[in-house]
Amino acid sequence: MFDFFNSIQTIHWIVIVGSMTLFFIGFYGLTTQKNLIKVLVSFSIIESSLFIFFIGLHYKTGLVAPIVDSGLKTFTNMVDPVPQAMILTTIVIGLAILALGLSFGIEYFKLTGKNDISTMDELGG
Amino acid sequence: MSLGYYFLLPAIFSFLTPYFKRLGLFVLRGSSIVLMFVLFIQTLLYTNASLPQISEFSVKPPLGVAFILDGYSLLFLLIFTFSALIVSFYMLWFFSANSGRDEARFYLFFNMLIAGSIGLILSCDIFNIYIFFEITGICSYVLSAYNKDKKGLEAGIKYLIIGSVASLFIVFAIMLIYLQIGTVNLGQIVQRFHEIDPKLAVLIVIMLFIGFGTKAELFPMNFWTPDIYQGSMAAINSLFSSVVSKAYLFVFFHLFYLLGLNGKYMFFVMIIGAVTFLISEFTALSQTDIKRLFAYSTLGQLGLLFMALSTNSDATVSGALFHLTSHSISKLLIFLALGILIHKFQSPKINILENYRSKFLTITLAVSFLSVLGIPPFSGFVGKILILKGFALSHNYAAVAFILLISIVESVYFFRLIAMMIDKKRERVDISISFVNYAILGILLGLILLFGLYPSLLIHYTNLASNALLHPQEYLKYALGVGL
Numbered sequence: 001m002f003d004f005f006n007s008i009q010t011i012h013w014i015v016i017v018g019s020m021t022l023f024f025i026g027f028y029g030l031t032t033q034k035n036l037i038k039v040l041v042s043f044s045i046i047e048s049s050l051f052i053f054f055i056g057l058h059y060k061t062g063l064v065a066p067i068v069d070s071g072l073k074t075f076t077n078m079v080d081p082v083p084q085a086m087i088l089t090t091i092v093i094g095l096a097i098l099a100l101g102l103s104f105g106i107e108y109f110k111l112t113g114k115n116d117i118s119t120m121d122e123l124g125g
Numbered sequence: 126m127s128l129g130y131y132f133l134l135p136a137i138f139s140f141l142t143p144y145f146k147r148l149g150l151f152v153l154r155g156s157s158i159v160l161m162f163v164l165f166i167q168t169l170l171y172t173n174a175s176l177p178q179i180s181e182f183s184v185k186p187p188l189g190v191a192f193i194l195d196g197y198s199l200l201f202l203l204i205f206t207f208s209a210l211i212v213s214f215y216m217l218w219f220f221s222a223n224s225g226r227d228e229a230r231f232y233l234f235f236n237m238l239i240a241g242s243i244g245l246i247l248s249c250d251i252f253n254i255y256i257f258f259e260i261t262g263i264c265s266y267v268l269s270a271y272n273k274d275k276k277g278l279e280a281g282i283k284y285l286i287i288g289s290v291a292s293l294f295i296v297f298a299i300m301l302i303y304l305q306i307g308t309v310n311l312g313q314i315v316q317r318f319h320e321i322d323p324k325l326a327v328l329i330v331i332m333l334f335i336g337f338g339t340k341a342e343l344f345p346m347n348f349w350t351p352d353i354y355q356g357s358m359a360a361i362n363s364l365f366s367s368v369v370s371k372a373y374l375f376v377f378f379h380l381f382y383l384l385g386l387n388g389k390y391m392f393f394v395m396i397i398g399a400v401t402f403l404i405s406e407f408t409a410l411s412q413t414d415i416k417r418l419f420a421y422s423t424l425g426q427l428g429l430l431f432m433a434l435s436t437n438s439d440a441t442v443s444g445a446l447f448h449l450t451s452h453s454i455s456k457l458l459i460f461l462a463l464g465i466l467i468h469k470f471q472s473p474k475i476n477i478l479e480n481y482r483s484k485f486l487t488i489t490l491a492v493s494f495l496s497v498l499g500i501p502p503f504s505g506f507v508g509k510i511l512i513l514k515g516f517a518l519s520h521n522y523a524a525v526a527f528i529l530l531i532s533i534v535e536s537v538y539f540f541r542l543i544a545m546m547i548d549k550k551r552e553r554v555d556i557s558i559s560f561v562n563y564a565i566l567g568i569l570l571g572l573i574l575l576f577g578l579y580p581s582l583l584i585h586y587t588n589l590a591s592n593a594l595l596h597p598q599e600y601l602k603y604a605l606g607v608g609l
Binding site: 036039043046047050053054057058080082083086089090093096097100101104105107108111112117120122123124 | 252255256259262263266267270273274275276278279280281282283285286288289292293296297299300303304307309352355356
C-alpha cells in the first residue's frame with residue numbers, strides 16, 4: 001500500500017508543494033523583516049526552495065548514477081548529471097553572497113550600531 | 126590567443142594580488158596596467174581577424190563550454206578593455222594622492238570585475254552567463270562599498286540585496302528552460318525555444334527581463350542606481366557607467382534578438398526605454414549631489430539606448446551602438462574629472478564646479494557634456510543624429526519628436542553646469558592636475574573629437590556589430606558547433 005509514496009508523481013508533487021511553501025516563507029520574511037540578517041536569511045530560504053524544486057523535479061527512479069563504475073556500460077540508463085552540477089555551483093555562489101552580505105552588515109553595525117534596513121537613509125537626493 | 130585568456134588572465138592577476146602587494150605597490154599598480162594594456166592590444170588585433178571566432182574548452186559545443194567573439198561582442202570588448210586601461214592609469218594618480226588606502230582590495234576586485242564583464246559578453250551558454258553575472262555582481266558590490274564609511278556600506282548593502290533578487294529571477298528562468306528543453310547552450314535554446322508552452326515561455330521571458338533589466342538599470346527596477354552612484358567613489362562610478370551597465374545591456378539585447386522576442390516585445394521595450402529616458406532626465410534637474418545627477422543622466426542615456434536598440438532596424442541599431450560607445454567615453458571622462466574635483470574639495474555637492482580654476486578641466490568637462498547632449502562636432506552628435514535618422518527612416522516620427530523634446534530638458538541642466546563652470550564672479554581656487562590626469566583626459570577628449578569629426582572610423586565597427594546582433598545566423602552556427 002505504500003507503493004503510492006514511491007511513485008514518481010507523488011514525489012514530484014511533494015517536492016513542488018514543499019518547495020513552494022518554503023518559497024513563500026522566504027518571501028514573507030523578505031517583505032516583512034527589517035533586520036538585515038533576517039533579510040539575508042530569507043534570501044537563503046528562497047534560494048534553497050529553488051534548489052529543492054529543481055533537483056526534486058529531476059529525481060527519477062530506476063536509473064543509475066552517471067559514474068562508469070556503478071554498473072553503467074552505455075549512456076542510456078543514467079540520471080542527468082547537469083542539474084546537480086548546476087545546483088552545486090549555484091549553492092556556492094549563494095553562500096558567497098550570503099557571507100559578503102553578513103560582512104557588510106557587521107561593518108555597518110560597527111560604524112552605526114544599527115542593523116535595520118529601514119533606517120538606512122544616508123543616501124538620497 | 127585563445128579567447129579563454131580574456132577571462133583567465135584578469136582572474137589569475139586578481140588571485141595573484143596578495144603576492145603583487147608583497148612585491149611592492151609599484152608592482153601592484155603596474156601589473157593591472159600591463160594586464161589591461163595586453164587585453165586592449167589583443168582586442169585591437171582581433172579587429173582585423175575574421176569573425177566570428179570561437180574557442181572551445183575540452184569538449185566542442187553544444188556539449189562543452191565555449192567563448193564566441195562576433196562583431197557585436199567585439200565592439201563591447203573594445204569599450205571594456207579601453208575603459209579598464211584608462212581607469213587603471215587613473216588609479217595610479219588616485220592612490221598616490223590618497224595614500225594609505227587598501228590598494229590590494231581594489232585591484233583584486235577591479236581585475237575580477239573586468240574578467241566577469243568580459244565573460245558575460247563572450248560566453249554562449251546561459252548558465253555561464255549566470256555565473257559571470259554573479260562574478261560581476263559580487264565584484265561591484267564590494268567595489269561600491271570600497272570606502273568603508275556609512276554611505277559606502279549602505280550602497281553596498283542595497284546593491285547586494287537588489288542584485289540577489291535579480292539573480293534569483295535569472296536562476297529560476299534558467300531552471301525552467303532546463304526543465305523544459307534540457308539544455309543550457311544558447312544555440313540549442315534558440316532552436317528549441319518554440320517547443321516550450323507559450324504561457325511558460327512568457328513567464329521565462331518576464332523573469333529574464335526582470336533579472337537583466339534590474340542590472341541594466343531599466344525603469345521600474347532602477348530606483349537603486351542613484352544611491353549606488355552616490356555612495357561609491359567617482360572612479361568606480363565610471364566603471365559602473367561605462368562597463369558594468371553596458372555588459373548587462375549587452376546580454377539583455379543578445380537574448381532579446383536571439384530568442385526572437387523582437388517581434389512581440391519590441392513595442393514594450395521601446396515604451397519602457399522611453400519612460401526611463403523621460404523620468405530620469407526630469408529627475409536629474411533637481412539633483413544637488415553631482416554623482417547622483419550623473420547617475421540620472423546615465424539612466425536617461427540608457428533609456429534612449431533601450432529605445433533605439435529594440436527597433437530591429439539596422440540603421441537605428443547601428444546608430445544606437447555608436448551612441449553607446451560615445452556615451453561610454455564621455456561618462457568615463459566626466460566621472461574621472463569629477464573624481465579630481467571631489468578629491469580636491471572633499472565634497473560631492475554640485476557647487477564644487479563653481480570653486481575651481483583650471484581651463485583644461487573646464488574645456489574637457491564642457492566638451493563631454495556637449496557630447497552627451499549631442500552638439501556638433503562631438504561624437505555624441507553623430508550617435509544621436511544616426512538614431513534620429515534611423516527612427517525617421519522607419520517612419521517613427523513620434524520617437525524623433527520625443528527624443529528631441531527630452532534633449533531640451535537634458536540641455537537645461539547641462540548648460541546650467543557649464544554656466545557654473547565659466548562664471549567669472551566666483552572666487553576660485555587653483556587646482557593642480559597631475560601629468561597622468563592630463564594624459565588620460567586628453568586622450569578621452571581626443572577620442573570624442575576624433576569620432577565626432579571622422580565618424581566613419583567607428584561606424585565600420587558599429588555596422589559590424591548591428592549586423593551581428595540582428596542577423597545572428599553565423600553566431601548560432603558556431604554556438605551549435607556546426608562545422609567546427
